[in-house]
Amino acid sequence: MKKIGFLSFGHWSAAPHSMVRSAADALLQSIELAVAAEEAGADGAYYRVHHFAQQLASPFPLLAAAGARTSRIELGTAVIDMRYENPLYMAEDAGAADLISGGRLQLGISRGSPEQVIDGFRYFGHVPPEGTSDADMAREHTKVFLEVLKGEGFAQPNPRPMFPNPPGLLRVEPHSPGLRDRIWWGAGTRATAEWTAEQGLNLMSSTLLSEDTGVPFHQLQAEQIQRFRNAWEAAGHNREPRVSVSRSIFPIVNDLDRQLFWQQRDSTDQVGWLDGGNARFGRTYAGEPDKLVAELAEDEAIAAADTLLLTVPNQLGVEYNAHVIESVLTHLAPELGWR
Template sequence: MKKIGFLSFGHWTPHPTSATRSAADALLQSIELAEAAEELGADGAYFRVHHFARQLASPFPLLAAVGARTSRIEIGTGVIDMRYENPLSMAEDAGAADLISGGRLQLGISRGSPEQVVEGYRYFGHEPAPTDDGGAEMARAHTARFLEVLQGEGFAEPSPRPMFPNPPGLLRVEPHSEGLRRRIWWGAGSRATAEWTAAQGMNLMSSTLLTEDTGVPFHRLQAEQIQRFRDAWAAAGHDFTPRVSVSRSIFPLTDDRDRRWFGSEVDSQDQVGHLDTGVARFGRTYAGEPDQLVEDLRADEAVQAADTLLLTVPNQLGVEYNAHVIENVLVHVAPALGWR
């Protein structure tokens, strides 16, 4: 059975046409939309992380708040840029948020996307090696340490004169949340990175773009990425079944608001452009009458191959309208795609 959730970038703009005009609006409306999505029966609330931007940034206070205000849906990120993270403090924050939510955290992490500032991770105190162009090696090193700490093994020598009594042996980062290690996802932008993701024992999170182009439609290239991930996972011999998510912009046109905002996207097609000086293929937006969307999405090989579908939402149109979009997909489209 396919899971369906939403993914919000959490944009905010101090402009009269935006329903999300401040950072406080973006945060509070994110919580409200997660509550609304749970009431509608959606499976997940996921949030993008961007630094130095008028978007959601520090994810763990938001994830903890959503966890405290909901009871069923998965709560996640898509994705946290690991170039900016201290692995040990991140493990503490993630453990706390996961415990508050009752074990519903699904953390998407990656090397990150193009930044708002030049080498922003340096302002956060992280210095990559001189040979590490763009910080990709540093991101993977931070990730390796983060995954290691999430295992829950002790590694820190206890003080001989602690303030409070210690348990025996080396100490681990607390709070530790059992099982969180298996709920870490890597946002892979290529087929090769998907294979690396499988080797590390992380779930695969694939977006609406890939940082390569072979001339085939986006959904077919992404389906190949998914298959390579699963083949590499089987070869690695991990002892649990991985998950795979893809993101899509899907807008059933059921009323005048939908047609006003997204009617122009009916004929949307893949696009090929440049990202970080490399070629990238961007997937289309799906907008149209519900029956046509069902037909189009059934032909989307990556949507069919994934077990989790994340709906990218236009958060600046407000909580009520975004809940309407999610409900439209769940009612008119999702059952035909394998959703319960």
């Protein structure tokens, strides 16, 4: 069995053919797509977080609202840029959203990715200490966040509080038990995947790796996953980790599919320059179901992961994206042994 969900960037635009023309459209349709995906039998609704962009940016109100409208589907992020986060405030928001959903949050976090503005985290009041980098700051924020999620008291209580305190040091409230084990790290390299395992975090790997060894994307990603699993075993953690990969998959089953994605049927990996080094971008899978079944059966990274996130073109609207998700679940998943 493989969990299958969707990943939405939540773009909005006033472009003529966009079905998502405002921030309100993006947020409300994101909730509706979670409902539709659950009804179709999908396992997860995940949202990207980008600041200073016409895309989804504030995940916790969205996750809480989606949690209140659904009952079974996992709700997550892929990913939250920890350079921007106040870890204690984030722990409060995450705890509240997780409790509203009944413990269904799966939070993907990371050190961040290329931004819309220069050092945008500085506008949020976060500046790396002297002699450290923004990546160091992100990992320090993560360390504090993970520690707080344990639910242990650390704050000295006021001897004259407004309300009676429980005995001992106080923790951040609300606390949601079990959330610490449902935090994922978005790793862009093999080395970062090993660090992820050492921290006891689940692994999230997207359609982009910020390194390239010359092998096909899915093989490089499969090596990343294996290194993660080896490091997890060496660290001696007492639970089984989870691993997700993202893919753009579009079964062509009707004329509209053909009109939208026929040009992607011969897609290949791409290699580009990103943040000072080579990066490899994974291909798009588009075509008739029998063709996709044969191609996806060769994808080593999907085979190695327990969770597959389908990147959806959200500006095409809820109805069409629900159709894409249902097409994968109906036409591909059974044939590939995923469901």
